[in-house]
Amino acid sequence: MDTIIVIGGGPSGMMAAISSKEHHPNARVILIERNERLGKKLRLTGGGRCNVTADVSNEEVISYVPKNGKFLYSALTNFNPQDIQKFFNENGCETKIEDHHRVFPKSNKSQDIVETLHRKLVECGVELFLDTYVESIDIAKKKIVTNKQTFNFDHCIFATGSKTLPGTGSDGNGYGLSEAVGHTITKLLPAEVPLVSNDQVIQEKTLQGLSFKDVKLNIYKKNKIKQSITHDLLFTHFGLSGPAALRASFYIQTILEKETPAKISIDFLPEISLESLQQESDVEEKLQEYGLPKRLISYFKEKSKNTQEVLEKVKGFEMSVYETRGFAHAFVTNGGVTLKEIDPKTMKSKINPCISMCGELLDYNAFTGGFNITSAFATGFTAGKYALSEA
Template structure:
């Protein structure tokens, strides 16, 4: 079937119904969805292969999505997750699971609802998507970088590549990703295209990123390499009140803290640093015990093991290095017999266990972080279709949007969902021109 585009009232041939820019998670899903819903589709990728960044996800195993209830998934997308409610009503995390299983990809569930291919290989997911693109007869242009969006009367009409070639289309979906891991192709071109089309881009920041600390114990490498399990890390506001807390594992590093708890707090650290020079973190090493319970437990151990050195009597309460570190912070000589330790000293020690303060001064830069925070302003995007409110036929999906979630399959879920919904709705718009 020959399709047409009206430019300046003149009827012209159109190359494709839908062009998708970027063959990552959201882009491949968008192309598949548009083709499945009847559109002729072209997928344009600047790299020499598809899914380059997708191959790195989940430590090379690809955390495809999360099996929690859909509402829980949205709750784990703190960066404007609510915007996705309408998209999730059309295609959600459970649909992602069905999509891959229908393609013969067996998935398995691990801790916290994370879903992985049984093969433990990201390549399995990329191959399944590539196979479906071929099955749906999507035209794939590799090693092809987009230079410009083509518009006419505030409507998208196609794209121009850097090599000078132009392709016309009824709809264009931009799926170029954020600015993390730029060597995979995520160089921020999508933000530039969005701005040239008249869109605003909110400030970009690193999220799901290790946190840098200014504290002297970091500079002296006192705790470097120490891992703590099931601790609660909190970001405090300027009044000392908890802004966000996460109970997960954490790792002390040569620059500060990393591990799941730190990564999840990083977004809020960066937001605090926009207003102030530093951000205060609070670490509770024993979140399952209240301060009163802890003091009572310490007092009981003191009564039972009066003659033992305090650091020996409390062995097993905390990892040894952290125990000795906090005793020193509390100005308690760990070699002292427990009977010599005053009640006030025990309370001071308990306070440090429950609320050890650290001063955050930054995170890794966006290029070295897992996820880009900020992006194309959501006020300018229709949440039901992912179409631009400013330019007809232009869609934005994935990490390019001002949406960011925690690690654990949440960002990739948002990418697959927005890709699918934009693909479906772009195909529907393109169908209006089939006459």
């Protein structure tokens, strides 16, 4: 009997194990997870609700993977956002679609997503080894040494995750295992991470706690707009968070390598033109009608000489970003196993065909909003599907 071992019990690992058993029913499938329970990081996503995918086309998923998105084309052909929704709905976890095409469990509980995956693993006959840490791997002998026992394998799938939120067990150990079997790791940077600003508005905590729906965040490079992102935004005690800030961090990281600080501006009413606002007789009342909080309006009035300046701040509030909050607060890692060493059709290693890799361990970079988890499920499913066969 062939043995497939999956290292890592996150979304890519759980799906890889399920897919392995479904596509190779006569194989013994073992899932090794270092934590005492599966999906520890997955339980935290979406504010504890788990934004499990986005109800969009494969092409749109790829457009929300700013780094190496085209690598995912084959994987998404095998298992796409609609397949993900079907999987959970058919396995007892109803889903729902919210704004920005985001898909959540109907219960609003990430625990239900993890429990559905766990239940499916048991039903499939996957053997689970929890609280088990992989110490080394011997490719020549096809052996994995853990803190508890040694396993033999015919095929091994690395689904260890990256080095973000290390408290969940995602501490980057998979990079060491990957290098040990001959793979190259690209430069690692935190991504999908909150932004740090030392601007007076942040230091004074004037706007701390204010959240905004669908503002437009412009990112500048050499005084020209490099990227614009429209999504939700939150002012915090350190700077900016929320989906707009997290997505912006990918582009800001590259800018900060050459110029500091990075410059951004916020359009709080992207659907309303400056000209139309200028025609209003009672600007403050109109701004409140459009949903801007009184605290923001009062702050702009305090910092402006006239109504025109208030409106200019509403349409283009300039800020500086000095750094991100780093790996401890990042949701995604920018970097990983270089993709030229992985077959995108099978997720198999081009260096060692008895090894496959999937999920955040690989050097692609997907946005939150369901796209990162979608990529994990798609690559995990593909790795399992072709573990013992060719594309």
